[in-house]
Amino acid sequence: MSKDNLLEAMIARIKSDKKPTDKKQKIAEAAVQLFAEKGYANTSTSEIAKRAGVAEGTIFRHYGTKENLLLSILLPFLKESLPGMAESVFREISGKGMDSFEDFFRALLKNRYQFFKENREIFQVFIKELLYNEDFRNEIVPHFTENVFQRIRQTIVHFQQKGEIVDLPSLPLARTLFTFVFSFFVSRFVLMPENAFLDDETELENFVQIVLHGIKKGN
Known part of the structure; x- marks a missing residue:
């Protein structure tokens, strides 16, 4: 199982919690399996119902839409898993001996x-709900603030103490950096067509240099 694949991680979680007589559990497992096999956009509610062994109307009765079905699985998974995921990512990067902010x-x-x-497909649904679903936003944003944003702020303070980052309050610096990075990923994987970008390595390096040095030409 890929450590980065959310659908595979959700399948493992559902199986570990599975109650054989619970229709919603069967629907959730069938849905995530099909999303992983065929992609979210290419999976129909009728296919989910068939694999789960329920009537398609049962899915609509419980969830209303395919998107709500995905969110009913994704939201509790993220709330439960985000602390460990964030800890793992920052520990992995820090463990590589990143001595400079640029390397980090x-x-x-x-x-x-x-x-x-x-x-990508889960991220696209996530962004849509973040923008238009206030209940979803209120549920998930505090978890990102606690587990992701605060780690970014701590990292900024660390490199400020090393003299690598400008001496400004860490809160607006962290907020600006988070906004830049999040916007980059939204642009790359949600808004812009694939042919609007160069190869991955070049895009990443260009973004690093723009964030670190800005767009104004030096003297």
């Missing part, structure tokens, strides 16, 4: 780039 930032981008690339 480049490694973090490469790590998360692969993650979002592998989970």
Whole structure:
């Protein structure tokens, strides 16, 4: 199992919690299996119902839409798994001996780039709900603030103490950096067509240099 594949991780979690007589558990497992096999967009509710051994109307009665079905699985999974995922990512990068902020930032981008690339369809649904679903946003944002944003802020303070980052308050610096990075991934995997980008390595390196040095030409 790929450590970055959310669908595979969700399948493992559902199986570990499975109650054989629970229709919703069967629907959830069937849905995630099919999303992993065929992709979210290419999976129909009728296919999910067939694999789960239930009527298609049962899915609509419980969830209303395929998107709500995915969210009913994704939201509790993220809330439960995000602390461990964030800890693992930052520990993995820090363990590589990143002595400079530039090295750390480049490694973090490469790590998360692969993650979002592998989970593109889920990320697209996630962004849509984050923008338009207030209940979803209120549920998930505090978890990102606690487990991701605060780690970024701590990293900024660390490299400020080493004299590598400008001496400004860490909160607006962390907020700006988070906004830049998040917007980059949204642009890359949600908004822009594939042919709008160069190869992955070039795109990442260009972004690193823009964030570190800005767009104004030096004297």
